[in-house]
Amino acid sequence: MRVVDLERDMSDVIPTGTTRDSEYLFERMTRRTLELARGAGSRILDVASGFGQDLVPLAAGGTFAVGAEPSRRMMAFARMRRDEAGAPPLHLVRSWSDALPFRSHSFDAVLCKGALDHFDRPDRAIAEMARVTAPGGRVVLAIANFESLACRLARWTDDLAEGWLGRPVGRGRRHYDVPADHFTRYDLELMREQAGAHLELEVVEGISLGWGLPVWSRAVERLPESVAGRLLAAVGGLARWLPGYADVVILAGRPRSSTAR
Template sequence: MIPEPLARTPSFSRLDDLSAPMASLLIGALESMAANPEIQRVRRVAWDALSPAPGRHLLDAGCGAGEVARELAAAGADVVALDYSAATVAAAADRHDGGTVRYLTGDVTRLDFPDATFDGVRCERVLQHLAEPDRAIAELARVTRPGGRMCLVDTDWESLAVDGLPADLMDAVRAHFANQGQPHHTGMGRTLRRRLVRAGLRDVTAIPVVCYFTHPSQIGFVLPMFNAAVPPEAGLVPESIRDTWFAAIENAGVRDEFLAVLTIWVARGTVGS
């Protein structure tokens, strides 16, 4: 029997409602993702969008453990790192390393900043978890000054492709993931360009970064349903096939026949005057 706080699918949309162990697992997962070479490749593509020059006032909305906010501050920017989850903001603040970062709790769909507060805003892998992603984009545009830049990063979970695993197992895991209702928008990444255009941004570009893994050990938490260290309580793999699924992944790795591919999109635009 799963204890009550863990019985619901753990989600980044309500981190503070989770048990302390599950919340710290998810915060640790964010840190581990930040160190993953494929996520670092995504972030390199996103980096240029905000020109983090000294004196620039930037917002990282849904900052998680705050790695990017600290990197932007290290480049001289004056950064607000905001997250809905108080536990996450506390974890990010604990990791503070001396740059100009203000850590705040807040909701990206209802930002408590005046219009045109920031020179640039970013929001990475947050919109997929929101019931109202376009409201968040409108808020991000509102708090950005005319001519300022917005950078959105999000996953297209529907792009997941694999080789080297039995198709019936992959189909079962894929269906299970789709049926959980978390994240809210499994195809968010591919919709970012359209959403920025509809929000009235100019010079919109969207770049697909195709992340790929040729051994299960490379995946970490980027594709958590492939990681046997993620506990069953996370609910990512149907219990009835859990052992077979992870044995198949391990075997594919041993045979050097494993492949998994996931597209994460980086979309950028300029806020109009």
Template sequence: RRVRRGRILDVGCGTAKEIIQLSQGGWEAWGLDASDRMLAIAGDDARQQEVTVALVRALGERLPFRDSSFDRLICKASLDHFAHPDAFIREAARVLKPEGRAIIAVTNYESLSCRLGRWLYPLLLRCRWMSRAERPYWEIPDHHTFRGHYDRITRLGDGWLKLRKCFGVSLLWLFPGWGRFLAKLPHP
């Protein structure tokens, strides 16, 4: 099935790797980030690859676009950095066309792999698989403002966006038998 091309916005695009690829695939690609440094890198990469992308410096909570401007919106690993995640959700709904779609990805620090990591931490230290000097992956970094967990994510767009799918990616997928174990667990 061929995906219909249109206008796509990556909020919190960083170095814009995704929108550069999307532009190469026929999308009119826009990237938005609050960091001048990230946008400079993104612009350099786009020029080197001879790709046209529009880069805008702004906050995700105040998108500088007209209503119904985009067919698609992505926000990957950025929502938990926003001061007002709910304001971003309202803005995302505003700039999307009526049949538009958003993909919003956040880290779930209450996932099974994070809970197991916290539980196994003393053993990991004793076996020297980890040191106290490194931040464990299950600890929420200080610069994160949003705690992404299933209940919060599923309620986040209430009144603004309709949730079609919510799924997780396990950080332990490389362990032998992990997929079979996860398949046997009840689904929320």
């Protein structure tokens, strides 16, 4: 039996619009992922499409977009979102990421955002994404980095408080702890290894630095809006070149010919 939660409803996922640094992270991650996918052509597969956050705008923009998603509940959310947006009907296919029910080379681009760490067989899933992508097409992965600067700083601060100052750290999940519904704890090295096995990597870049660190979130909240926006963009620009420290890493590349069937 597969131990995955098909009835999940995202209630345990960090809300995206609560703070400026969250808004920046989720907006940039989405924009860059879609930009890279759209740049490869007009037939796009969204693997683990969830509640249609990317599928609906793709369909609304005239792209032939297909969502592969195992959860019926997520699929229902996606259809509701489509109705609200008045977008064209969605092409949703109920399926697992490691056995995609599509012919080889069916899509110009395959994207998988914020989901690889939820898969029980991520390596097999990337192989499948590469298989269904046309030669010269692109697979785009957006993955949370659990060795980000923010995770490292939070861990050091906790170690310092606990080990040196004898202050117990707060209860509940810490910033650097992997949520219960994740199978894999990704860092840049592991992302490169898994993605590079099936893709000729062309893009490896970071999105956002310091996300969720209380001191950073609070500082950005307190600044005038335009100053905060410029600061987030400047720090985000740095993150792009420092993926090992970034909050999210985007990897994109062409399928290796050995993966094609």
